[in-house]
Amino acid sequence: MEQLFQKFLKKVGTVSTKVVRDFIYQIDWKDRMIGIRGARGVGKTTLLLQYIQQQLPLDNQTLYVSLDDIYFSNNTLVELADQFVKNGGKFLILDEVHRYATWSVELKNIYDDHPSLRVAFTGSSALHLHRAKADLSRRAVMYYMPGLSFREFLHLAPQYQLNFPSVSLPEIIDNHTELCLSLTQQFKPLPAFQQYLSLGYYPYFSENEDTYHLKLIEVLNLILEIDLPHVVNINFSSINQLRKLLQILAESTPFKPNIQKLSERIGSTRNTVISYLQYLENTEILSLLYSTTKGVSAMQKPEKVYLQNPNLFFALAPDNANKGSLRETFFLSQLRPKHAVQYPKQGDFLIDGKWTAEIGGASKSKRQIKGVEDGFITADDIEIGYQNKIPLWLFGFLY
Numbered sequence: 001m002e003q004l005f006q007k008f009l010k011k012v013g014t015v016s017t018k019v020v021r022d023f024i025y026q027i028d029w030k031d032r033m034i035g036i037r038g039a040r041g042v043g044k045t046t047l048l049l050q051y052i053q054q055q056l057p058l059d060n061q062t063l064y065v066s067l068d069d070i071y072f073s074n075n076t077l078v079e080l081a082d083q084f085v086k087n088g089g090k091f092l093i094l095d096e097v098h099r100y101a102t103w104s105v106e107l108k109n110i111y112d113d114h115p116s117l118r119v120a121f122t123g124s125s126a127l128h129l130h131r132a133k134a135d136l137s138r139r140a141v142m143y144y145m146p147g148l149s150f151r152e153f154l155h156l157a158p159q160y161q162l163n164f165p166s167v168s169l170p171e172i173i174d175n176h177t178e179l180c181l182s183l184t185q186q187f188k189p190l191p192a193f194q195q196y197l198s199l200g201y202y203p204y205f206s207e208n209e210d211t212y213h214l215k216l217i218e219v220l221n222l223i224l225e226i227d228l229p230h231v232v233n234i235n236f237s238s239i240n241q242l243r244k245l246l247q248i249l250a251e252s253t254p255f256k257p258n259i260q261k262l263s264e265r266i267g268s269t270r271n272t273v274i275s276y277l278q279y280l281e282n283t284e285i286l287s288l289l290y291s292t293t294k295g296v297s298a299m300q301k302p303e304k305v306y307l308q309n310p311n312l313f314f315a316l317a318p319d320n321a322n323k324g325s326l327r328e329t330f331f332l333s334q335l336r337p338k339h340a341v342q343y344p345k346q347g348d349f350l351i352d353g354k355w356t357a358e359i360g361g362a363s364k365s366k367r368q369i370k371g372v373e374d375g376f377i378t379a380d381d382i383e384i385g386y387q388n389k390i391p392l393w394l395f396g397f398l399y
Contacts, residue, residue, distance in 0.1 A: 001063075001083055004071055008064045015049040019156050022166070022399070023145055024051055031141045033111050034120040038145035039284035039308070040219045040227075041202040044122040047145065048093050051120075056091050064093040067100035077106040078113075085114050094121040098230070104132030111139045124227060124283075146337040147309055150396020153200035154192060162187055167397050169339065173355065173376060176394055180384040183394075189383055193393040197310040197326055201333070216315040220246075223283045232279060241266045242276055246285065246307075250316035254328050254348075255305045274299050284308050287332055292342040292350055303343035309333045327359045327380050327392060334395045346372050359392070 024047055027034060038044050048064065056062045063084055067077070077100060084092060092110075097103040103121075110119060121140075154162040167179060183189065199205045199212045202219075224239050234242075244266040249255055263273045280286040288302035306329045307313060313321035313329070328348060335341050335351060344350035347358040347369045356375040358368045362382045369375035376388040378395065385391050 001080070001087075004063060004065050004069070004080075005060075007069075008062075009058065012049050012052055012058070012064065015046060015053060017050050017053055020050050020054075021047065021148075021152060023047065023143075027143055028141070029055065029118075029120070032115070032118055033107070033136070033140040035136070035140045035142040036120070036122045036145050037142065038122075038124070039147065040124050040223060041204060041216075042145055042147045043203045044124075044145055045095050046203070048095060048120065048122065052091075052093060060088050062091040062093070063089060064095065066095040067103060068096050072100060077103065078109055081110045081114060081117065081119075085117055090116065090118060092117055092119045094119065096124070097121045098123045098227070104135035107132075108135045108139060111136075124223075144337065146399070147201040147333075148203055149334060149399050150193065150196045150200065150393060151399070153196045153396075154187070156203060156206060157192075157195075157200070158206065160187065160192060164397065166399050169335075169351070169355070169398060172390060172394055172397070176385050176390045179397075180391055180394060184383050189391070189393045190381065193396070196396065197330060198314045199311060201309040201311040213311075213315040213318070216311060220285065220312075220315070223285060227283060228279060234279075238276075241268050241272075242280065245273070245276055246280070246316060249286070249305055250307060250313055251320045251322070252325065253322045254325050256303065257301060257305050259301050271299055274301060277302065277305060281308075285312070287329075287336065289332070289341065289343045289349075292344055292353075306332055323361075323380075324359075327361075327378075331357065331359055331378060331392065331395055334398050337399055347375060364389070 021043065027036070029051065036044055036047070052062060052064060065071070065080070081092060107119065107121065110117065148156065151164055151166060154160045154164065164183065172179065199209055202216065204215060205212045224242055228234055245262065248262070248265060259270050259273050263270050266273070277286060277288060281288045285308055287306045287308050289304040289306065290300065291303050306325070310326045310330045310333070313326055331349065332341060335349070339351050340353065342350045344356050347356040349357045351357060354374055356369055356372045357378050358364065358375065359378045361380050364377050364379050366377060369377070376390055378392050379385065379389050380392045382391050
């Protein structure tokens with residue numbers, strides 16, 4: 001255990017708290033067991049280490065450990081927790097729990113056996129954490145950490161360093177002209193927005209923008225080659241089919257899937273393609289949009305399929321990214337962390353069962369939402385909107 005403490009103190013000492021995401025303040029850290037899920041690369045590890053630096057004692061009461069550490073080749077998590085508590089431990093911070101086969105059962109035992117111990121843990125996707133629900137029900141309070149919003153990118157990016165408050169969706173809909181007038185006095189949103197679409201969703205853009213998309217491809221490969229096979233039964237041939245599927249989606253217009261044609265193109269069956277789409281959504285590579293008129297069943301075809309965030313287009317299809325897909329993908333990625341989004345009868349998106357959004361360019365007309373109550377146009381390539389035409393970039397201030 002001494003080596004684990006040494007690794008922890010060395011790692012926590014290298015993390016800067018100059019820029020801390022607002023997400024850290026949305027978590028009630030007083031709960032006995034907290035789980036944080038989110039895609040690979042969104043900054044979960046950094047968040048944990050920043051919390052330790054700011055709030056926890058850096059002595060024998062606190063321990064951070066990643067569960068892919070070689071320590072666990074000869075020791076169990078339960079044994080670590082037991083020894084830690086006996087030596088005065090109070091705060092156990094666990095990273096990458098999905099890399100440890102029996103993590104959910106052992107966390108349940110730790111929760112039940114050590115009522116004085118507070119535990120926080122991270123996992124990389126819903127795919128891993130979904131299977132832990134039964135073990136951790138009524139024990140762990142779960143949080144979802146998305147990638148950076150456009151607002152957070154403006155705060156983190158060295159060339160901007162702008163700290164704006166988030167705004168609610170009703171504020172945007174009702175007061176977008178005033179908001180935009182105020183914001184555009186402080187920065188030029190359109191060029192900054194183009195940067196965000198390409199490389200602003202994952203915080204490691206600040207390390208080296210030139211290699212950002214290469215790192216993103218590496219992350220996708222880790223998900224396909226390590227994360228997925230660890231949880232579901234797929235082989236090398238299936239991984240190649242998943243890659244083909246991603247390439248098709250990255251080069252498509254806003255995609256209404258023909259499952260039969262997709263299955264023929266990648267050499268698979270209809271049900272397998274639907275399973276693939278669901279796997280890729282659970283690992284946060286895709287976002288699936290379902291109809292408002294149907295309940296979601298296991299083998300139901302989604303109405304539309306999107307990459308999870310716009311940066312993925314520039315990694316997978318840098319020369320063929322469809323502008324319409326980029327716009328809709330951005331909008332969906334900024335809305336979903338806080339709102340329910342479905343496929344409507346009219347328009348592109350139905351939000352919280354109330355607002356209908358139609359996405360397009362600066363000249364987008366109101367034809368598709370004519371007669372729709374609470375409908376609005378979300379327009380790209382404009383700085384300031386008018387009436388129910390709202391600039392697309394402004395929805396990047398929701399969180």
